[in-house]
Amino acid sequence: MPETKPSVLFVCVHNAGRSQMAAAFLTHLSDGLVEVRSAGSAPAASVNPVAVQAMAEAGIDLSAETPKVLTMEAVQASDVVVTMGCGDTCPVFPGKQYLDWSLEDPAGQGIEAVRPIRDQIERHVRGLLAELLPR
Template sequence: MPETKPSVPFVCFHDAGRSQLTAALLLHLSDGPVEGGSAGSAPAAWVNPVAVQAMAEAGIDLSAGNPKVLTMEAVQASDVVVTTGCGDTCPDFPGEQYLDWVLDDPPGQGIEAVRPIRDQIERHVRALLAELLPR
């Protein structure tokens, strides 16, 4: 019987910054054994260009990122849903396991402010991977 990969959607309001950064870092750092994606309750038209720049500096191409709407199906298929600091604006589906990572929001900030957000997200993602993929 094949093992299933843990699935983690990352959610913020616009799916243009924090959730995009987080999903990209999860996929990059896990190198395959975890499924991850990002979504928002009111997706923006594009990913924040400064978030794309911050990820490029880390060797991760986020330029093809596309904000998406959070679906009930994605939540139901997940092992844990991670909200990225959107508070009451994040959707809540009863019965699902949630983690809320309080993160600053990149919009309107320059690269100097987004780098520490990216680095904080990386620390969170590494800790989550250690829980999801015990060695």
């Protein structure tokens, strides 16, 4: 039987905050029904510790994640590509659905500033999940 699982790629510049949080939420909320990837156009050395803390407060552990470089293969393998501030660095392929989520960058911010970004990402992910897996 062919694989019919939808796939989503979340892309931001450093793959250390927004895209990591979005991928973690979608992985958590989809119960394995969606293939999830994240990447960055200029990946950081590690995931933002404040993003890790904010997600831990939501019951999701990001501590083992590492930023990944954006590849054309990752884009080609995804049905939906969600960009979050990566500008024109994301390759565009025909037949893919592209979404751009305007979200503040959590880099360099404290937990009080990152919590609302986390919550906004969760709302976006829940909306996307409702489109991908209508009940």
